[in-house]
Amino acid sequence: MHLQLITLSGVSVDDKIYELMAPTTAGDIAVFPGHEPLVTMAAPGTLVVRHDKKDGDDKLEYFAISGGVIEVNPDSIRVLVDEADHGDDIIEAESQAALERALKLRDEAQDQVELDKAHQLIDRHTVRLRVAELQRRRRR
Numbered sequence: 001m002h003l004q005l006i007t008l009s010g011v012s013v014d015d016k017i018y019e020l021m022a023p024t025t026a027g028d029i030a031v032f033p034g035h036e037p038l039v040t041m042a043a044p045g046t047l048v049v050r051h052d053k054k055d056g057d058d059k060l061e062y063f064a065i066s067g068g069v070i071e072v073n074p075d076s077i078r079v080l081v082d083e084a085d086h087g088d089d090i091i092e093a094e095s096q097a098a099l100e101r102a103l104k105l106r107d108e109a110q111d112q113v114e115l116d117k118a119h120q121l122i123d124r125h126t127v128r129l130r131v132a133e134l135q136r137r138r139r140r
Contacts, residue, residue: 001033002076003049005063005084012063012084020077022070029076031072038072042081044123046131058138062087064131066124078079087135099125 003020005013020031023045047063068081102121109115 001031001035004076005047006078006080007084008024010081011050012086017049017050017051017117018053018055020079021046021048021050022038022079023047023065024070025067029070033079037070038070039073040070040072042068042079044127046127046134046137047079047084059136060134062131062134062138064090064124064127085128085129085131087138090132092129092132092136092137095128096134099129120137 001017001020003013003015003017004011018032022031023043024027025041025043028045029040042065044066045064047065049061049063051059051061063087064087065079066084068079068080071078071080085124099122102118102125104116106118109118
């Protein structure tokens, strides 16, 4: 099955895979070769890629994604998101500091617009920290 992960910056992944686990607005889904056609909204969360059927969990690849769209066909998947950060590219200390700043913004919000922006940042950095943790466990 072919995966294309496309962000505003361009194509992040264009590769053959066996399985994709993705967060959607209706809950997490797992997609395997031969999956029924589907178009769904991606939710902010962890995108997990298994490249080969024989790969163990220690070979999974992790991405922190923002919301977007997932298009599934029996032999291909296209994930369109604003941003996707590979687990290896996330610096945990920076994401933790950004999360703390977002929490402070939430606490100091003066109106709904500021509060919504703070919640978006909190969600983004919480996902990034979760992906960084998964990546760290994988390296062990």
